[in-house]
Amino acid sequence: MFKTRRPRRNRKSAAIRAMVEETTLSVNDFIYPLFLIEGSDKKEEVISMPGIYRYSLDLLLKEIKKCVDLGIRGFCVFPSLGEEKKDKFATEGSNKNSLYIQALGKIKAQFPNIALMTDIAMDPYSSDGHDGLVENGEILNDETLAILGKMALAQAEAGADILGPSDMMDGRIGYIRNVLDKAGYTQVSIMSYTAKYASAFYGPFRDALDSAPKFGDKKTYQMNPANTSEALIEADLDIEEGADMIMVKPALAYLDIIKLLKDNYNVPVTAYNVSGEYAMVKAAAEKGWIDGERIMMESLLSMKRAGADIIITYFAKEAAKILNK
Ligand code: PBG
Secondary structure (H helix, E strand, O other): OOOOOOHHHOOOOOHHHHOOOOOOOOHHEEEEEEEEOOOOEEEOOOOOOOOOOEEHOOOOHHHHHHHHHHHOEEEEEEEOOOOOOOOOOOHHHHOOOOOOHHHHHHHHOOOOEEEEEEEEOOOOOOOOOOOEEEEOOEEOHHHHHHHHHHHEEEHHHHOEEEEEEOOOOOOOHHHHHHHHOOOOOOOEEEEEEEEEOOOOHHHHHHHHHHHHOOOOOOOOOOOOOOHHHHHHHHHHHHHOOOOEEEEEOOOHHHHHHHHHHHOOOOOOOEEEEHHHHHHHHHHHOOOOOHHHHHHHHHHHHHHHHHHHEEEOOHHHHHHHHHHOO
């Protein structure tokens, strides 16, 4: 007879399993990314992201309503611009009359209770397709900050709740915080893309926004996937500079980094479950090779278990339906 402990006793029935469950997913955890396009009555599916669409504002508002009815309260909107609207300085990014800035105001007016997050980076508006200002093939850091500051201000004025600098320039959080505070937007939050890796998992997103770099890659500003301690440097700086929330991106291949930041800092940690992660699950499920729904829920749970407080995910709507059952 062995007198060992028997962990299986805590798994013997659904009631006991539920009682000892350590991690729970909730609709409250989700931020749903949405893609905005020009025009009206337009809805185009992103080819590499089945179930995800680019919406004109009228239909985007209807989509938000459906999500709100499912209990989702966090949204992050990304604009998709025609090539003719792009230039070297990403001017359209801070144009008050632009599609994006106007849309932010209208979304917030119609849904005052949601948490509306934005994206701050030059790439959707840049003719070079980079997150920063390009000069002779180099991405300039400090010159980019001024442009990001203007984008931040326009977004705050439009009524955004959380600004999301995704550009990875040095010093951007402090710069943006200062611009916001000086203009009186002390209540506007910053969620920093703190540990954003130079990843192949962003492919489908760049298809959706047609925002791939026109030359080179993003390795001089996004982090090397081989690095861990560097994430601590980024987090130290972001928090010192005033980030309210920090983020790890992508999520699934970087669960160790999520855990690292959660264990070392007291601010909320977000996992960005990116486009490529979504596409892989959808593609394999379409082929009948995996159970897409179960893999979706298991992946989202793993991000929470690793320490994520918030999950930005294209699965938000589908997962909300399951959680509401
Ligand atoms: C742009 C930005 C990117 C994503 C969010 N903001 C792409 C990139 O850095 O190239 C990726 C999101 C995703 O893949 O789902 N700065």
